Amino acid sequence: MAASAPVPKRIYTGAFVHSTSLTELEICEKGAIGVDSNGVIQFVERDISGIDDVRSKYEWKDAEVITVKGNGFFFPGFIDTHTHAPQHPNTGLFGKTTLLDWLQTYTFPMESSMSALPRARQVYTSFVSRTLSHGTTTCAYYATIHVPATNLLADICLAKGQRALVGRVCMNSDLSPDYYRDASVEDAIRDSKASLEYIRSIDPAGKIVNPIITPRFAPSCTSDCLAELGKFAKETQAHIQTHISENKGEIELVAEMFPESKSYADVYDRAGLLTEKMILAHAVHLTDEERKLIKERGAKISHCPASNTAITSGCAPIREMLMEGQTIGLGTDVSGGFSPSILENCRQAIWVSRHRAMEKGDDVKLSTSEALYLATRGGAKVVGMEDKVGGFEVGKEWDAQMIEMESVQENEEGEVDGPVDFFGWESWEERIEKWVYGGDDRNTVAVWVRGRLVHSTGRYKS
Amino acid sequence: MAASAPVPKRIYTGAFVHSTSLTELEICEKGAIGVDSNGVIQFVERDISGIDDVRSKYEWKDAEVITVKGNGFFFPGFIDTHTHAPQHPNTGLFGKTTLLDWLQTYTFPMESSMSALPRARQVYTSFVSRTLSHGTTTCAYYATIHVPATNLLADICLAKGQRALVGRVCMNSDLSPDYYRDASVEDAIRDSKASLEYIRSIDPAGKIVNPIITPRFAPSCTSDCLAELGKFAKETQAHIQTHISENKGEIELVAEMFPESKSYADVYDRAGLLTEKMILAHAVHLTDEERKLIKERGAKISHCPASNTAITSGCAPIREMLMEGQTIGLGTDVSGGFSPSILENCRQAIWVSRHRAMEKGDDVKLSTSEALYLATRGGAKVVGMEDKVGGFEVGKEWDAQMIEMESVQENEEGEVDGPVDFFGWESWEERIEKWVYGGDDRNTVAVWVRGRLVHSTGRYKS
Numbered sequence: 001m002a003a004s005a006p007v008p009k010r011i012y013t014g015a016f017v018h019s020t021s022l023t024e025l026e027i028c029e030k031g032a033i034g035v036d037s038n039g040v041i042q043f044v045e046r047d048i049s050g051i052d053d054v055r056s057k058y059e060w061k062d063a064e065v066i067t068v069k070g071n072g073f074f075f076p077g078f079i080d081t082h083t084h085a086p087q088h089p090n091t092g093l094f095g096k097t098t099l100l101d102w103l104q105t106y107t108f109p110m111e112s113s114m115s116a117l118p119r120a121r122q123v124y125t126s127f128v129s130r131t132l133s134h135g136t137t138t139c140a141y142y143a144t145i146h147v148p149a150t151n152l153l154a155d156i157c158l159a160k161g162q163r164a165l166v167g168r169v170c171m172n173s174d175l176s177p178d179y180y181r182d183a184s185v186e187d188a189i190r191d192s193k194a195s196l197e198y199i200r201s202i203d204p205a206g207k208i209v210n211p212i213i214t215p216r217f218a219p220s221c222t223s224d225c226l227a228e229l230g231k232f233a234k235e236t237q238a239h240i241q242t243h244i245s246e247n248k249g250e251i252e253l254v255a256e257m258f259p260e261s262k263s264y265a266d267v268y269d270r271a272g273l274l275t276e277k278m279i280l281a282h283a284v285h286l287t288d289e290e291r292k293l294i295k296e297r298g299a300k301i302s303h304c305p306a307s308n309t310a311i312t313s314g315c316a317p318i319r320e321m322l323m324e325g326q327t328i329g330l331g332t333d334v335s336g337g338f339s340p341s342i343l344e345n346c347r348q349a350i351w352v353s354r355h356r357a358m359e360k361g362d363d364v365k366l367s368t369s370e371a372l373y374l375a376t377r378g379g380a381k382v383v384g385m386e387d388k389v390g391g392f393e394v395g396k397e398w399d400a401q402m403i404e405m406e407s408v409q410e411n412e413e414g415e416v417d418g419p420v421d422f423f424g425w426e427s428w429e430e431r432i433e434k435w436v437y438g439g440d441d442r443n444t445v446a447v448w449v450r451g452r453l454v455h456s457t458g459r460y461k462s
Numbered sequence: 463m464a465a466s467a468p469v470p471k472r473i474y475t476g477a478f479v480h481s482t483s484l485t486e487l488e489i490c491e492k493g494a495i496g497v498d499s500n501g502v503i504q505f506v507e508r509d510i511s512g513i514d515d516v517r518s519k520y521e522w523k524d525a526e527v528i529t530v531k532g533n534g535f536f537f538p539g540f541i542d543t544h545t546h547a548p549q550h551p552n553t554g555l556f557g558k559t560t561l562l563d564w565l566q567t568y569t570f571p572m573e574s575s576m577s578a579l580p581r582a583r584q585v586y587t588s589f590v591s592r593t594l595s596h597g598t599t600t601c602a603y604y605a606t607i608h609v610p611a612t613n614l615l616a617d618i619c620l621a622k623g624q625r626a627l628v629g630r631v632c633m634n635s636d637l638s639p640d641y642y643r644d645a646s647v648e649d650a651i652r653d654s655k656a657s658l659e660y661i662r663s664i665d666p667a668g669k670i671v672n673p674i675i676t677p678r679f680a681p682s683c684t685s686d687c688l689a690e691l692g693k694f695a696k697e698t699q700a701h702i703q704t705h706i707s708e709n710k711g712e713i714e715l716v717a718e719m720f721p722e723s724k725s726y727a728d729v730y731d732r733a734g735l736l737t738e739k740m741i742l743a744h745a746v747h748l749t750d751e752e753r754k755l756i757k758e759r760g761a762k763i764s765h766c767p768a769s770n771t772a773i774t775s776g777c778a779p780i781r782e783m784l785m786e787g788q789t790i791g792l793g794t795d796v797s798g799g800f801s802p803s804i805l806e807n808c809r810q811a812i813w814v815s816r817h818r819a820m821e822k823g824d825d826v827k828l829s830t831s832e833a834l835y836l837a838t839r840g841g842a843k844v845v846g847m848e849d850k851v852g853g854f855e856v857g858k859e860w861d862a863q864m865i866e867m868e869s870v871q872e873n874e875e876g877e878v879d880g881p882v883d884f885f886g887w888e889s890w891e892e893r894i895e896k897w898v899y900g901g902d903d904r905n906t907v908a909v910w911v912r913g914r915l916v917h918s919t920g921r922y923k924s
Contacts, residue, residue, distance in 0.1 A: 089887075091896070092896040096824060126878075309816050310899075315820070351813065362774075
């Protein structure tokens with residue numbers, strides 16, 4: 001399989017940057033990271049005098065060397081903990097809707113059209129390319145209810161080499177329209193099983209793609225469906241993803257539909273779904289009791305700030321949830337979210353924290369470092385891959401992006417080939433800030449997953 | 463002068479889009495706009511059958527024809543009603559600061575360094591190129607206190623052909639550090655006069671560049687300085703720009719420093735500065751009384767949403783101010799704002815309105831069309847150029863951008879050379895939404911001011 005085939009032994013030299021804790025970024029200017037033919041980091045050198053010394057020290061004389069240029073640095077690949085591949089063509093289309101009317105107006109019609117495989121192929125090929133181009137090396141995808149299209153998404157991720165959790169969506173309640181829902185609990189389970197088995201068959205060791213059990217969200221499933229999915233999750237030990245407490249109307253609807261449950265979180269808990277394998281997207285309006293329950297169960301939270309702002313869902317209390325020890329990553333939530341970029345969602349997480357700070361004071365602000373932590377280490381924990389990805393340590397796999405920024409000195413007319421203007425006097429901390437607040441996919445000139453080059457731009461090739 | 467030299471007579475054909483009112487966009491699929499050698503629109507055709515018919519009808523047989531491709535359209539150039547050219551190198555650098563500490567930490571040190579002309583030349587050349595590349599055809603610039611550097615900024619705008627208001631900053635109070643302020647009221651007025659006269663000398667008819675009187679903001683000026691600037695504005699009939707009511711700490715400071723004034727707006731009014739020539743940046747926390755006064759005086763408002771979010775200033779009540787008849791445009795406010803793009807500020811204006819809607823309900827939301835109106839027609843009114851720019855009508859000047867978007871069909875791998883994925887089934891309204899929510903400078907493939915091509919990308923040249 002191409003995505004897990006051996007890669008050339010390589011040494012990546014130059015600056016690298018990664019989070020070492022929620023608040024701290026390590027910036028290493030003269031680094032050298034050795035990655036073996038399995039894509040695993042074998043050494044991390046922090047102050048090299050020259051590449052020959054490194055080659056000798058590790059007896060890696062035949063390794064290829066990849067060097068990042070002047071203003072650039074290696075950064076861990078981003079982890080998108082929540083997005084919807086079939087909604088990609090709707091990116092930017094939401095008008096003034098909020099969740100429940102947005103679903104009916106934009107989302108269900110588009111998702112149902114993925115029953116046609118040629119359309120699904122075009123949309124998924126485009127979306128996986130797009131997320132890779134933004135440096136997303138791991139992505140938790142919602143697909144649709146359609147087994148063939150869901151399996152195709154897994155095939156595409158595997159072929160392109162993007163680490164992915166791919167979920168066939170379960171939705172059997174009559175919130176969903178007749179033309180787009182599971183006909184019965186049995187159908188929902190049978191199809192989820194078929195997709196799970198297929199995905200496990202194409203990547204038996206789960207090195208690149210893995211299935212994820214995906215009840216859309218409580219209102220689109222009946223209690224018995226959720227309970228069956230809970231059993232299925234236990235049997236298969238698969239990951240699980242859903243939405244929670246995104247929008248106030250949705251929360252009222254859940255209270256009406258599940259009168260026996262104490263809370264929205266309790267709906268999932270009763271079904272046996274609220275486990276450490278669960279990724280809960282949004283978590284905007286949770287009660288203290290729900291947060292306590294989520295933490296006890298070890299479930300994870302995907303913060304989707306662009307989406308929460310665009311469709312006016314609310315501002316998730318990320319600072320407070322971090323302080324109480326919740327595990328949190330970022331999600332683009334396309335197409336509630338208007339951007340497939342985790343870098344954009346770092347900014348959006350910071351803006352949401354600023355809007356909260358206008359009311360609650362400076363303590364709730366997120367720093368640049370904290371947003372980058374959520375985008376990498378935090379996301380790795382959310383998808384249960386913190387031992388493999390999210391930072392640069394021996395034993396981890398080389399999921400990385402090469403960031404480059406041109407300097408204005410290169411052109412007298414003041415025009416540079418990228419979104420950020422560098423003047424050359426910036427400190428390393430300032431370079432990173434400029435990338436986070438002004439950068440985009442043009443700065444992500446190359447992307448690797450498990451040591452395999454999965455995306456590059458003309459600038460990298462040159 | 464190159465910027466006002468005759469241009470070839472041209473017919474721009476294909477789709478064009480512009481605002482016809484706050485809420486309405488006109489989308490014309492088969493347009494043809496004739497622009498004469500002075501850059502003035504001579505005809506606007508809305509449903510052409512072929513270019514030859516247009517040539518014949520207007521006897522424009524020798525005109526060049528410029529055609530926008532498939533998914534693309536012509537759009538009016540953006541108008542940036544408030545930004546700071548010398549702060550460009552600080553774009554993205556603000557940390558967790560708010561206005562008053564941000565000024566001392568980041569802004570004053572950077573601005574003071576523009577005393578060195580080589581540095582100013584590099585920064586201003588880069589920034590004018592940058593704003594042009596984002597489709598900004600008119601820009602109201604703050605420079606610094608330095609006359610030579612301010613004049614250089616005007617020279618650069620004129621040479622590059624960007625319509626600009628260029629302001630030498632006045633700041634004589636001890637809020638500003640010793641190393642960067644006017645030594646006296648006399649110095650402030652003398653230097654402002656010198657710069658105003660220079661700018662009027664290089665473009666006597668004011669076709670491209672015009673001076674703008676620029677008291678930084680009330681706290682950095684003494685009352686007598688403001689009063690002298692008021693007289694100077696009356697004598698010269700020049701535009702005026704300043705900041706108002708951006709941050710709560712700033713408002714308290716104004717109340718302390720100007721105890722004789724009834725309000726922040728009244729400080730400017732007493733000085734004779736609150737006129738229809740005045741551009742007031744921010745206007746986040748104005749009282750009802752201040753808004754009434756501003757409206758009575760006919761002063762204009764520059765909404766700077768990216769800045770107001772980034773440095774946690776607050777959310778300006780744009781819906782309410784529009785409803786009461788205020789004149790409002792958008793400002794990037796670099797580097798309080800983290801982006802030189804008015805398109806990004808359209809999005810940010812929409813996000814700010816969404817955050818307000820979370821508390822106040824859906825009525826305060828801005829639509830895509832409304833944001834685009836603020837970016838063009840609204841901005842034109844703010845800078846007093848509504849008869850010249852902001853839309854496509856006979857008699858207006860051709861300040862326009864060509865927007866293009868590649869289709870995913872063009873590449874089987876799903877990779878497109880731009881930020882937006884088009885599938886070909888989108889309606890015209892959806893194309894525009896996709897551009898607004900996902901587009902960037904890559905989609906702005908060519909930019910004209912008064913009919914002169916002032917920016918283009920490789921895609922346009924190809």
